[in-house]
Amino acid sequence: MATIGFLSSERSIAGPGFNRWLIPPAALMVHLSIGEVYAFSVFKNPLVERFGTGLTPIAIIFSISIVMLGLSAAVFGTWVERAGPRAAMFTAALCWSGGFVVSALGVATTQLWLVYLGYGVLGGIGLGIGYISPVSTLIKWFPDRPGLATGLAIMGFGGGALIASPLSSTLLGAYASNPVDAIVPSFLTLGAVYLVSMMIGAFVVRLPAEGWQPEGWTPPTEEETSDLQTTADVSASSSIRTPQFWMLWTVLFCNVTAGIGVLEQASPMIQDYFSGITAAAAAGFVGLLSLANMAGRITWSSTSDYIGRKPIYMVYLGVGLVLYFVLAAFGASSLVLFLLVTVVILSFYGGGFATIPAYLKDMFGVAEVGAIHGRLLTAWSCAGVAGPLIINAIADYQIAAGRTGADLYTLSLYIMVGVLAVGFVANLLVRPVDPRFHMESGSEREPEKESTASGQAAGSES
Amino acid sequence: MSEEARQESGGQTSSSTGLVVVLWALVLIPLAWGVYQTLLGVVALFAGG
Numbered sequence: 001m002a003t004i005g006f007l008s009s010e011r012s013i014a015g016p017g018f019n020r021w022l023i024p025p026a027a028l029m030v031h032l033s034i035g036e037v038y039a040f041s042v043f044k045n046p047l048v049e050r051f052g053t054g055l056t057p058i059a060i061i062f063s064i065s066i067v068m069l070g071l072s073a074a075v076f077g078t079w080v081e082r083a084g085p086r087a088a089m090f091t092a093a094l095c096w097s098g099g100f101v102v103s104a105l106g107v108a109t110t111q112l113w114l115v116y117l118g119y120g121v122l123g124g125i126g127l128g129i130g131y132i133s134p135v136s137t138l139i140k141w142f143p144d145r146p147g148l149a150t151g152l153a154i155m156g157f158g159g160g161a162l163i164a165s166p167l168s169s170t171l172l173g174a175y176a177s178n179p180v181d182a183i184v185p186s187f188l189t190l191g192a193v194y195l196v197s198m199m200i201g202a203f204v205v206r207l208p209a210e211g212w213q214p215e216g217w218t219p220p221t222e223e224e225t226s227d228l229q230t231t232a233d234v235s236a237s238s239s240i241r242t243p244q245f246w247m248l249w250t251v252l253f254c255n256v257t258a259g260i261g262v263l264e265q266a267s268p269m270i271q272d273y274f275s276g277i278t279a280a281a282a283a284g285f286v287g288l289l290s291l292a293n294m295a296g297r298i299t300w301s302s303t304s305d306y307i308g309r310k311p312i313y314m315v316y317l318g319v320g321l322v323l324y325f326v327l328a329a330f331g332a333s334s335l336v337l338f339l340l341v342t343v344v345i346l347s348f349y350g351g352g353f354a355t356i357p358a359y360l361k362d363m364f365g366v367a368e369v370g371a372i373h374g375r376l377l378t379a380w381s382c383a384g385v386a387g388p389l390i391i392n393a394i395a396d397y398q399i400a401a402g403r404t405g406a407d408l409y410t411l412s413l414y415i416m417v418g419v420l421a422v423g424f425v426a427n428l429l430v431r432p433v434d435p436r437f438h439m440e441s442g443s444e445r446e447p448e449k450e451s452t453a454s455g456q457a458a459g460s461e462s
Numbered sequence: 463m464s465e466e467a468r469q470e471s472g473g474q475t476s477s478s479t480g481l482v483v484v485l486w487a488l489v490l491i492p493l494a495w496g497v498y499q500t501l502l503g504v505v506a507l508f509a510g511g
Contacts, residue, residue, distance in 0.1 A: 008503050017478065019478040019479065019481075019482050021486075022478065022481060022482055022485060025482075025485035025486050025488065025489045026485065028489040028493075029485075029489060032492065032493065034488060104463040136492075156489070156493075159493045159496060162493070162496030162497055162499070162500050163492050163493060163496035164496075165496075165500075166495075166496065166500075167496075198510070200485075200488070204481075204485065212480065234498075256499075273465065277507075280503075280506045281506050281507045282507075283503055283506070284503040284504045284506040284507030285507050286504040287501070287504050288500075288504045288505075288507060290500060291497065291500055291501075291504070350487040353473075355477065418478075
């Protein structure tokens, strides 16, 4: 895929004196925009009414977009690495905003397939490319604090929903007395706002010049780094042949499966656990979990810069496992205990997302970390199906067996304890990558060429 | 470094600091609004729960 001149990575190299603190807000411009996907449920009921259909055909829109997120991050990861962050952000902006425009057309003409194509497929590709676009750039600008840098950006994905949810509700109320009539202008407004926001990010973002280092920082030598921090690089195509990639895939899959199971059922769950909880209070609980999810991304990912990636995942998965057990065994005994436990669980869920790029950088080096991250995000797509499936299927089974209240969730939560135990063991098994997978020292200096070569290889494989 | 180069470098630093402030404001203000709106909902959990 060719890149237009002004978007190319060569044309986006920072000049001397460029302030690296411009990069996190540029990344946030993208992540705050695409984070809207988690607030899509605001449109659920108006869309059901507009298309005169059930909840499931409308829920499919969100599912398509999340599956496309994982697929496009995996497929386009090498291109994102090769073309650079500006071209990737620009493309993501066009896809994400274009998705809203196509969906608006679908709603206006009552063609649901156009919404699947727009928000689901086109928007989903924008999500995938946008999600990974700033990751390797941030790691290159912040080699001294990669966890903080990627945590800041990925926090935006959690924060985007906090903005989009009240914004979408406001738009639906402002454009028409009936929210159904306000869907089209609301989609068009969101598309325009996100286009501007993401384009600002695309034009601000820069790559550091060859050999640039933060002032007063020198790269650690092999002796100074821990066993799990490589100074070499592994190409994206080689990374998927290492056991370490699949261990980390399992770690992410287990962490996300467990978290998404609670997140997806948060509102009915708290009302089933405590009979006095109103629908408004349950919505407040969902908001509280969203805040914990966002805060966990920056807090835990930054902490990983000090205590290391493997230890922090021991905490996410090991302490998480204990907390799921506490929730299953004692959660119904106290609202305060229930809230404390679920808040920490969701902070670990967010932390798991935000820390994984830095973990990948430690294991595989910085040269193609964005492309490797893209491939790893397929774990997210799989967990997005597995987590809700486990919780919903077991809740249905328990209802059929005549159980009520907290009993609907106990078995699922114990299953999540097992899922987290699998992730804990996978993390425990992570060892340094065998040097035979390392790139030649020549290609370490020229990752661009290596990326191109592997990109062509990936293209010919697919 | 020549005087001209020093001035140019100083100008770039102050303008980039201004840009940093503007960009962070562009992302933090909507985020703060979103957090505030969410907290209003969370209050309902503790007030009415």
